[in-house]
Amino acid sequence: MKRVTIHDVAEAAGVSLATVDRVLNGRPGVRKTTIAKVKQAVDTLNYKPDVFAAGLAKKRTYRFHFLLPNGPNAFMEDLTREATSHAETMSGDRMHVHVEPIDAFDGHRVAGTLALLDHTVCDGVAVVAPAFPEVRAAIDRLQDRGVPVVTLVSDHPASNRRHFVGIDNVAAGRTAGRLLGRFLPRQPGKIAIVAGSLGLRDHAERYQGCREVIEQDYPHLDLLKVREGRDDNARNADLVARLLKENPELAGLYNIGAGNRGTISALSASGQAESVVVVGHELTPYTREALQADVFDAVIAQDPGHEIRSAIRVLKALCDGVPIIDGQERIGIDVFLKDNLPAVTDRPDSTE
Amino acid sequence: MKRVTIHDVAEAAGVSLATVDRVLNGRPGVRKTTIAKVKQAVDTLNYKPDVFAAGLAKKRTYRFHFLLPNGPNAFMEDLTREATSHAETMSGDRMHVHVEPIDAFDGHRVAGTLALLDHTVCDGVAVVAPAFPEVRAAIDRLQDRGVPVVTLVSDHPASNRRHFVGIDNVAAGRTAGRLLGRFLPRQPGKIAIVAGSLGLRDHAERYQGCREVIEQDYPHLDLLKVREGRDDNARNADLVARLLKENPELAGLYNIGAGNRGTISALSASGQAESVVVVGHELTPYTREALQADVFDAVIAQDPGHEIRSAIRVLKALCDGVPIIDGQERIGIDVFLKDNLPAVTDRPDSTE
DNA sequence: GGGAAAATGACTAACGTACCTCAAAATATC
DNA sequence: GATATTTTGAGGTACGTTAGTCATTTTCCC
Numbered sequence: 001m002k003r004v005t006i007h008d009v010a011e012a013a014g015v016s017l018a019t020v021d022r023v024l025n026g027r028p029g030v031r032k033t034t035i036a037k038v039k040q041a042v043d044t045l046n047y048k049p050d051v052f053a054a055g056l057a058k059k060r061t062y063r064f065h066f067l068l069p070n071g072p073n074a075f076m077e078d079l080t081r082e083a084t085s086h087a088e089t090m091s092g093d094r095m096h097v098h099v100e101p102i103d104a105f106d107g108h109r110v111a112g113t114l115a116l117l118d119h120t121v122c123d124g125v126a127v128v129a130p131a132f133p134e135v136r137a138a139i140d141r142l143q144d145r146g147v148p149v150v151t152l153v154s155d156h157p158a159s160n161r162r163h164f165v166g167i168d169n170v171a172a173g174r175t176a177g178r179l180l181g182r183f184l185p186r187q188p189g190k191i192a193i194v195a196g197s198l199g200l201r202d203h204a205e206r207y208q209g210c211r212e213v214i215e216q217d218y219p220h221l222d223l224l225k226v227r228e229g230r231d232d233n234a235r236n237a238d239l240v241a242r243l244l245k246e247n248p249e250l251a252g253l254y255n256i257g258a259g260n261r262g263t264i265s266a267l268s269a270s271g272q273a274e275s276v277v278v279v280g281h282e283l284t285p286y287t288r289e290a291l292q293a294d295v296f297d298a299v300i301a302q303d304p305g306h307e308i309r310s311a312i313r314v315l316k317a318l319c320d321g322v323p324i325i326d327g328q329e330r331i332g333i334d335v336f337l338k339d340n341l342p343a344v345t346d347r348p349d350s351t352e
Numbered sequence: 353m354k355r356v357t358i359h360d361v362a363e364a365a366g367v368s369l370a371t372v373d374r375v376l377n378g379r380p381g382v383r384k385t386t387i388a389k390v391k392q393a394v395d396t397l398n399y400k401p402d403v404f405a406a407g408l409a410k411k412r413t414y415r416f417h418f419l420l421p422n423g424p425n426a427f428m429e430d431l432t433r434e435a436t437s438h439a440e441t442m443s444g445d446r447m448h449v450h451v452e453p454i455d456a457f458d459g460h461r462v463a464g465t466l467a468l469l470d471h472t473v474c475d476g477v478a479v480v481a482p483a484f485p486e487v488r489a490a491i492d493r494l495q496d497r498g499v500p501v502v503t504l505v506s507d508h509p510a511s512n513r514r515h516f517v518g519i520d521n522v523a524a525g526r527t528a529g530r531l532l533g534r535f536l537p538r539q540p541g542k543i544a545i546v547a548g549s550l551g552l553r554d555h556a557e558r559y560q561g562c563r564e565v566i567e568q569d570y571p572h573l574d575l576l577k578v579r580e581g582r583d584d585n586a587r588n589a590d591l592v593a594r595l596l597k598e599n600p601e602l603a604g605l606y607n608i609g610a611g612n613r614g615t616i617s618a619l620s621a622s623g624q625a626e627s628v629v630v631v632g633h634e635l636t637p638y639t640r641e642a643l644q645a646d647v648f649d650a651v652i653a654q655d656p657g658h659e660i661r662s663a664i665r666v667l668k669a670l671c672d673g674v675p676i677i678d679g680q681e682r683i684g685i686d687v688f689l690k691d692n693l694p695a696v697t698d699r700p701d702s703t704e
Numbered sequence: 705g706g707g708a709a710a711a712t713g714a715c716t717a718a719c720g721t722a723c724c725t726c727a728a729a730a731t732a733t734c
Numbered sequence: 735g736a737t738a739t740t741t742t743g744a745g746g747t748a749c750g751t752t753a754g755t756c757a758t759t760t761t762c763c764c
Contacts, residue, residue, distance in 0.1 A: 003411075005750060016713045021752070029711060031761090052407030052446070053750030056719045094404070174691035182535050182649075213691065297534075305679060327657060330694055335687035339526035339565065342682055357720060368743045373722070381741060383731095405720030408749045711760065718752085730741065 004047045013041035024049070055094065063096045064315050065117060066152075066308075067110065067127040070101035073231060073258045074284035075304065076128075079153070082308040097312065098122070107132025114138035118145045124315035125149045126165070129156040131201045148318040152311055153302070154202045162318055165311045165331060167302045169202045172333050173209025173256075176279045179298045179335070180210075180252045181218035183277045189251025192224045192243045196231035196257030206256045206281075221251070229259050236262030244270045255280040264290045283336055291338045301334040356399045365393035376401070413446045416667050417469060418504075418660075419462065419479040422453035425583060425610045426636035428480075430656040431505070438660055449664065450474070459484025466490035470497045476667035477501045478517070481508040483553045500670040504663055505654070506554045514670055517663045517683060519654045521554045524685050525561025525608075528631045531650045531687070532562075532604045533570035535629045541603025544576045544595045548583035548609030558608045558633075573603070581611050588614030596622045607632040616642045635688055643690045653686040 010020045015034060022030050023038040041047075066083045069076045080099060087097035102110050110127075111134040117125060125142060129135055129151045139149050139159040148162045155164040180191060191214065195203040207226060214221050227243065229236035236259035244250060244266065253276050255263045260280050264287075267273040273295040280287050283301040290296035310329045317324050362372045367386060374382045375390040393399075418435045421428045432451060439449035454462050462479075463486040469477060477494060481487055481503045491501050491511040500514045507516040532543060543566065547555040559578060566573050579595065581588035588611035596602060596618065605628055607615045612632050616639075619625040625647040632639050635653040642648035662681045669676050 003750085007750090018714075018754095019712060022712090025752075027753090031711065034711080050408070050446075050750050052404045053719090054752075055404030056402070056408050056721090057750075057752040059719055059752090094402075171692050175689055178689050178691045185537060209691075303684070309680075328661075332655070332686060332694060333692040334684060335689070335692065337527055337530050337687070339530045339561075340523050340685040340687065342684060355720085359720090370723095370744075371742060374742090377722075379723090383741065386741080402720050405749090406722075408719090408751085409721040409723085411722095411749060705764105707763095709760105709762075711758100713756105713758070715756090716754085718754100720749105722748085724747085725745090726743100727745105728741105728743070730739100732739070733737080734735105 003050065004045045005050075006047070008045055009038065009041045009047050012045055013037045059094075061094045061096060062124065062316055062319055063122040064098070064124045064126065064312065065122045066097060066099045066311070067102045067113060067125065068099060068152075069104035069128055071104065071231070071258075074260075074286065075258060075282040078284070078304040079128075079308065082305045086308055086312065095312070095316075102128075104128060104130045107134050111135050111138035114142050117142055117147060119147055122147060123319050126152045126311040126315060128153045129159070129161070130154070131156065131199065135159075148315060150311055150314055150318075152307060154200070156201075163314050163324065163329075165307050165314060165329065166202075167331050167333050169205035170209040170212075172281075172300050173206035173211075174213045175209075175333055175335060176206065176254050176256075176298075176300055177210035177213030177218075179279055180254060180277055181214060181221065183297055184218075184221065184251050186220065188220045188222065190222045190224055190247050190249070191252040191254065192240075192247065192250060193226045193254045193256060194229055194236060194239055194243075194259075194263060195226050196259065197228050198226060200257070203256050210254055210256075226256075229257070229262070231258035233259050233262035233265075235259065237266040238262075240266035241270065244272055244276075248272075250276050252277040253279070257281065260284065260290070261286045264295055267295050268293075283334070283341075288341055288344075291336065291341065294338070297337075299336040301336055302331055303334060307331055355402065356397045357402075358399070360397055361390065361393050361399050364397055365389045407446065411446075413448060414476065414668055414671055415448045415474040416450070416476045416478065416664065417474045418449060418451045418663070419454045419465060419477065420451060420504075421456035421480050423456065423583065423610075424585075426612075426638065427610060427634040427656065430636070431480075431660065434657045434660040438664065447664070447668075454480075456480060456482045459486050463487050463490035466494050469494055469499060471499055474499065475671050478504045478663040478667060480505045481511070481513070482506065483508065483551065487511075500667060502663055502666055502670075504659060506552070508553075515666045515676065515681075517659050517666060517681065518554075519683050519685050521557035522561040522564075524633075524652050525558035525563075526565045527561075527685055527687060528558065528606050528608075528650075528652055529562035529565030529570075531631055532606060532629055533566060533573065535649055536570075536573065536603050538572065540572045540574065542574045542576055542599050542601070543604040543606065544592075544599065544602055545578045545606045545608060546581055546588060546591055546595075546611075546615060547578050548611065549580050550578060552609070555608050562606055562608075578608075581609070581614070583610035585611050585614035585617075587611065589618040590614075592618035593622065596624055596628075600624075602628050604629040605631070609633065612636065612642070613638045616647055619647050620645075635686070635693075640693055640696075643688065643693065646690070649689075651688040653688055654683055655686060659683055 006020045010017045020038055023035050068080050083099045102113060107130055115138055125147055136156055136159040139161055143149055143160050150163040150165055151161045153166045198204045214223055227239045229239050240263050278296045279298045280296050281300050283299055287296055287299045291299060314324055314329055358372045362369045372390055375387050420432050435451045454465060459482055467490055477499055488508055488511040491513055495501055495512050502515040502517055503513045505518045550556045566575055579591045581591050592615050630648045631650045632648050633652050635651055639648055639651045666676055666681055
C-alpha cells in the first residue's frame with residue numbers, strides 16, 4: 001500500500017536518482033539500454049509520478065484565454081458565466097482562466113486580439129471562431145508561436161487548431177429534422193427554417209443535416225427557403241410573424257440559431273403556437289419556458305458547462321503533452337422535451 | 353502574478369505562521385479576534401491554498417469502493433469499465449478506486465459486503481443500491497461509522513446516503529411516454545411495456561412517469577399491463593414474441609429495463625419491427641444497432657462515464673468537506689435517435 | 705592505451721503546506 | 735501581584751518531485 005517513488009525505481013533499476021529523473025523527464029544524455037532498464041523498473045513497480053509533488057516542484061501555471069462572443073445571446077452568456085466561474089474555482093489549481101469578450105461578427109478585431117497573444121501571456125487559447133479567413137490565419141500564427149488553440153462551439157476546420165470542443169452540427173440538424181418528421185403526421189406540410197445566417201458554419205451545417213433527413217425520409221414535407229434573422233430577436237419576431245401570416249397552415253418551424261425569444265413571442269402572438277411543431281436550439285430560460293408552454297416541441301442543445309470544462313481539460317492536456325481522452329471530451333447533442341428538462345439552477349437573469 | 357502563500361497571510365495579519373496554520377486548519381487555541389484578523393487577511397489577499405503543496409504535505413489518499421452489479425448487462429458493464437479505467441488513471445492522484453461486483457438481487461449479500469467496510473478500509477462508497485431494507489440499514493450503519501455513501505444509478509431515498517448520482521427516473525419515463533405519444537399517429541393504439549421488475553425502484557418510477565404522460569396527454573393510447581422479464585434476454589425475447597403474436601396491431605413498445613437484446617431479436621424476428629414504435633433504455637452496441645436499423649425509434653440513456661466521474665468527485669468533496677457543485681453533478685437524461693448517436697469508441701465486446 | 709566525449713552518480717535547493725514541539729508572551733483567576 | 739491558563743511565536747521536519755551542479759566513471763575512437 002506504500003507509494004512507489006523514484007527512489008524505489010532507482011534502486012530497482014540499479015541506477016541513481018539523477019538518471020531516473022533524466023529518463024522520466026526526457027532529458028538527454030542517457031544510453032538507451034539504461035533508458036530501457038529504467039522504463040522496465042517503472043512498469044514492473046507500476047510507478048506513477050505523484051501529481052502533487054510534481055505540480056509543486058515544477059510550479060507550473062496554466063494561463064488560458066477564452067475568447068467568447070459578447071452579443072446578447074443567452075447561450076453565450078451561459079458559456080461566459082461558466083468560464084468566469086471556473087476561473088475562480090480553479091485559480092487554486094494554478095489555473096488562470098481569462099475570459100475576453102469578442103465581437104464575433106468582426107473578423108479583423110478577433111484576428112487582432114489573437115495576434116496579441118503569445119507564450120509570455122498565455123499557455124493556451126479557446127476561441128469561438130467566426131468563419132473568417134483572417135481568423136484562421138491568426139489561429140495558425142498563434143500556434144506557430146507555440147500556443148495551442150482549441151475552437152469552441154463553432155469550429156474552423158481549415159485551421160490547425162488542435163481540437164474542437166463542440167457538437168457535430170450536421171448531426172444536430174439531422175436530429176432536428178428527424179424530430180420534425182416524426183412529430184408531424186404523415187401528410188403534406190410546410191416547414192419554415194429560420195437561421196441566424198447561413199454564412200455561419202454551424203448554422204449552415206445544421207440546415208444541411210435537417211434538409212438531408214427531411215428530403216430522404218419525409219418527402220411529403222416541404223422545406224420553405226431559409227430566412228436569416230442574424231440571431232436578432234426583433235428580426236426573428238418579424239420574420240416568424242410574416243411566415244405565419246403567409247403560411248396559415250404551416251406545419252413545422254426550425255429555429256437554427258439564436259434569437260429564440262423573438263421566435264417565441266411571434267409564435268405566441270399568432271395563436272398558432274400549438275398547431276406548429278417547433279424545434280429550437282440551446283436551453284435558455286426562454287426556450288425552457290416555451291417547451292413547458294407547448295410553444296416549442298423540442299430543443300437541441302449543448303451543455304455550456306461541459307464545453308468549458310472540456311476545453312480547459314484539453315488545453316491542459318495539450319500543455320502537458322499528454323493524450324486526450326476522446327470519450328470524455330465528446331460533447332453530446334442534447335435533446336430536450338418538456339419532460340426531461342434539468343431542474344433550474346439559481347442564476348442571474350440573462351437576455352437573449 | 354506571484355502566488356500568495358501563508359507567509360504573506362501571516363505578515364498581513366501581523367501574526368505568526370503557526371497561528372495562520374491553526375486558523376486555516378481549524379486547530380484549537382486561537383482567540384476569536386485573532387481568527388478574525390487572519391480570515392480578514394486571507395480574503396483581502398485572496399489567499400487560496402496551493403492544492404499541490406497541500407496534497408503533498410498531507411499525503412492524503414482517497415480510497416473509494418464501488419459496488420456494482422455483475423449481471424450480464426451491457427450498461428453495468430460500461431459502468432464497471434469506466435470505474436476500473438478511472439481506477440487506473442487516477443491512481444497517481446492518490447485515488448484508489450476499488451470496484452467490487454455485487455449480486456444486486458441478493459440484498460443480504462450486498463448488506464453483508466457493506467457491513468465489512470469502515471474507515472480503515474475505505475474513505476467513501478458508491479453503490480448501485482438494490483431496494484432492500486437490509487441494504488438501507490447497512491448504508492446507514494456504514495455512514496454512522498464515518499464513511500460517506502453515495503447511491504449510483506438506483507437510489508435509496510429512505511437511507512441517509514449523502515448524494516444520489518443518477519437520473520430522475522420518473523422524468524425518464526415521462527420522456528419515453530412523450531416520445532411514444534408524439535411518434536405515434538393520433539389514433540387509438542396499444543402500447544406494451546416490458547420491465548425487469550416493478551420491484552426495482554428505477555423501473556417502477558419509469559413506468560409511473562410513462563403512464564402519467566400517456567394517460568394525461570395521449571388518452572387514445574392504451575397501455576397494456578406490464579410484463580416483467582427480469583432484465584433477462586431470453587425471457588424478454590419470449591415475452592415480446594408473445595406480445596406481438598397476441599397483438600398483431602401493436603402500436604408501441606417501451607422496454608423499461610435491460611434485456612434489450614432479447615427484445616430486439618424478438619422484434620426483428622417478427623417482421624413487425626418497423627411498424628411498432630419502440631423506446632428502450634441505455635446506449636449499448638445492441639440498442640445502437642437497433643436504432644440504426646429502425647427497430648428502435650428512441651433510446652433514453654444515462655452516461656456511465658459521467659456517472660462514475662461524478663461519483664468520484666462527489667465522494668472526494670464529501671471527504672474534503674467542501675460543497676458539491678450541483679450543476680456539475682446533475683446527470684442528464686439523454687435522448688438518442690438514430691441521428692445523434694455519439695461516434696463509437698473502441699471498446700471490448702460485451703454482452704447484454 | 706591515452707585522451708576526448710558521453711554517461712552516470714552524488715548532492716542540493718527549491719516548491720508551499722501540514723503538523724509537531726517547546727518556549728515565550730499574554731491574559732485570566734484568586 | 736503571584737500563579738495558572740490560554741494564546742502565540744519560532745523553528746523544525748516531512749511530503750515527492752524538479753532541476754540543477756560538479757565530480758566521477760564508462761565508453762569510444764584513433
